[in-house]
Amino acid sequence: MTTDVPSFPPLKPRDPVEIGGYRTVGRLGAGGMGAVYAARSPAGELVAVKLVHGDLATDPEFRARFRREADLVGRVVGPCVPRFLAQDTAADQPWLATEYVSGPTLRQHVREHGPLTGASLHAFATGVAEALRAIHAAGIVHRDLKPGNVILAPDGPKVLDFGIARAIDETAITRTGGLFGTPGWVAPELLKGAPPSVAADVFAWGGLVAYAATGRSPFGTGSAETMAVRVLDGKPDLAGVPDSLMPLVRAATGQDPRQRPTVEQTLAELLGTDRATVVDPGSDATELVTRVLRQGWEAPPPPTVFTGDPVPRRRPRRRRPRLLSGAAVSALVLVASAAWVAGDRFSQEPVGTDVGADGGATEEVGDGAGDETGEQVAVEIASNGLFMVHSDPDGTLDLTPGFDGAGSALPEGVDRAEFVVASVDVNTVYADVQRQSGVKVIGELEYLADEGEFTLRAGDFVLLEVGDEWDPLPDDPTVDGRPAHTAPGDEVVATVSTDTPNAEFEVDFADAPQSGLLTYRPAANAVGGTAEVAGVYTCYMNWHPYPPVDMTDEEYVPCPTERPE
Structure with missing residues (x-):
């Protein structure tokens, strides 16, 4: 049983004290769909619970979408994804619970401490590839892999946010058409109208590793239109990616999805083994990944707490200390x-x-x-x-x-x-x-x-x-x-x-x-x-x-x- 009590933004007067047997201890985030709470299980385990707003719970279409999300989260099992614990999509206010994951997002870490290097970078690339293998093995494509959706936990990277994940064998429940994802991380074939695929996730993996290694988005920053043009132009900025990873990253960010390595090929290359070893999620590959993480992963420092000296009323204001919240500490990212x-x-x-x-x-x-x-x-x-x-x-x-x-x-x-x-x-x-x-x-x-x-x-x-x-x-x-x-x-x-x-x-x-x-x-x-x-x-x-x-x-x-x- 965990005895330490991390600091969380406090509960508000209208927040529930208990959700499905989990005792709430703080807020992790909130949005239009609901709120995410830090909570304790009856055994004392710290968990993250996502609770739907009461008004949305009366919408049958929304319930169907939330039920689908809970089903997607429950399918994925692996050392580099949060562990699914429980859900009740038939409750008056539907909820789902996962393992609580602490640590900064990759984006936070890079902004505050710079890029990853050496064994930690290799372990990061390996862990994210393992997460995609588990996601794809469950019949899902992630569709929104980016620096804000990966937490650098003490035991390795954890890939989050299946909010827009799509089951490979089904049509996503949406209320409108359109392209989902974040500009600069969306594969070129998706921009041209192709359906989501595992190859598109590999493209995002390549960009993510480049970002972790260099501290720069491989297609820069700017408007959605500007980012799309750069992606379609097919010239990612990979300067600074180490030689040991450059061939994989360059191939993964290629224009033709048929020429990109599969997740299994990528993971085999990173582990120094053959593809057959990594095809089955229950194979020896999981143990190999765990070994790489145990030997090479360095637990990241916690996010910096910015402090500022008190200033007079008529002087420019400085940022006050604030608690880390939302995706930075939660196994669930609220959309x-x-x-x-x-x-x-x-x-x-x-x-x-x-x-x-x-x-x-x-x-x-x-x-x-x-x-x-x-x-x-x-x-x-x-x-x-x-x-x-x-x-x-x-x-x-x-x-x-x-x-x-x-x-x-x-x-x-x-x-x-x-x-x-x-x-x-x-x-x-x-x-x-x-x-x-x-x-x-x-x-x-x-x-x-x-x-x-x-x-x-x-x-x-x-x-x-x-x-x-x-x-x-x-x-x-x-x-x-x-x-x-x-x-x-x-x-x-x-x-x-x-x-x-x-x-x-x-x-x-x-x-x-x-x-x-x-x-x-x-x-x-x-x-x-x-x-x-x-x-x-x-x-x-x-x-x-x-x-x-x-x-x-x-x-x-x-x-x-x-x-x-």
Whole structure:
């Protein structure tokens, strides 16, 4: 029985104290589908339990999809995937439990400590190949292998997130068509319309090993379109991959899936054995992999806890210490229910407008020069449905209040750690699940500064309709006359501070359509005083089961007016 108690984000008042016999001890993550909890089994084992939101549990189609996910997770057995423990997809709120996996993701480790080298790199390549062998042996293709979906556990790499995995012998249950995966990690044949395959997972394995060895994505960074062009161009950046791995990595990232090595061939090469040894998951290969991990794997250091000295109210803020959560510590990665496309607003112009109750422009909010402090607040879309709020007390961001132009980053040269105040994790679900109507914006607010507080109001969010008569990616979506759906502007839905840094919130829009633009613009006094504010907008699509892209890679596409057939 485990006696140590790791630190987890604390449970919230509405969180369950027990799920299916597992006693919850902390939160690991949350999203549009539900929440993931750290919990103890009756025997004291630490586990991760994924619990579906109650409103989604009433949707038969969603239950079918969750039941399929639980079935997929339960099929996979191996030393480099989390161990499936239990599930109850017939419960009032369906849930599934897996082994709890601690450690940083590969992306976190590379960002904080640099690439893997030597025996650890070889063990990483071997462990991920073994995980794919177990996944494929269960009749599944992963479809989204990337640095954020591999945890570097004390005993070796663990491949996570079967949220968009697809059974090879069945048609995935989805609510819409389209390409699943993350730009830069999706194989070229998938971009051309081919179905998911084990060869596509091998392509992602090659890119993943290159990233682990060099600290760079083999196809760089940029918009989804840019990444797709680079993948189709077939020239990955592999400089820095060691000679011992280069032939395998180069072959795995090749354009022709028929010319790539199979997982079995890859694993045999890494283990220095023949292919016949690794075909059967129950063969001696598992023992060979375990030996490689035992001899070569070096347990990674825990993620860095960033600390900052307390600073005066009118100085740039520094990031406060925060607990590791979500995919970094969980054997389950929660996937949001809405798909997002985004624009955020910065420019050199000195004027701006506020969002009125009808979605149109109202009078100017602050002129900067006349404000006593010149404080500015800017919102950035950091990833899929995650807004980061930045506050600049001296007005040096030189932003336009309101909305202006499309982009997904702060102005060039801005040090995010100096200005970050809060994060707003947003998802959408039906406001009325039975009738499948209206929109409810739900989410979690976290305070990241060293002092002060941040206030979120219902009026900070406005849902705007889309259609052929309006620009699908407008510079300012609030001024072209499109219908707007609002909530009471002064209603405070959450306040966070250094003493109470976390809060949940929800805002109902009873008449809003199931697809549209969600604008988020904090009130001028959200951080105290009066500030000029630049907001963002995203596309929400309530019918979409999973985000089709990782918004970290910046995709901008039109928001559909209605659910695709």
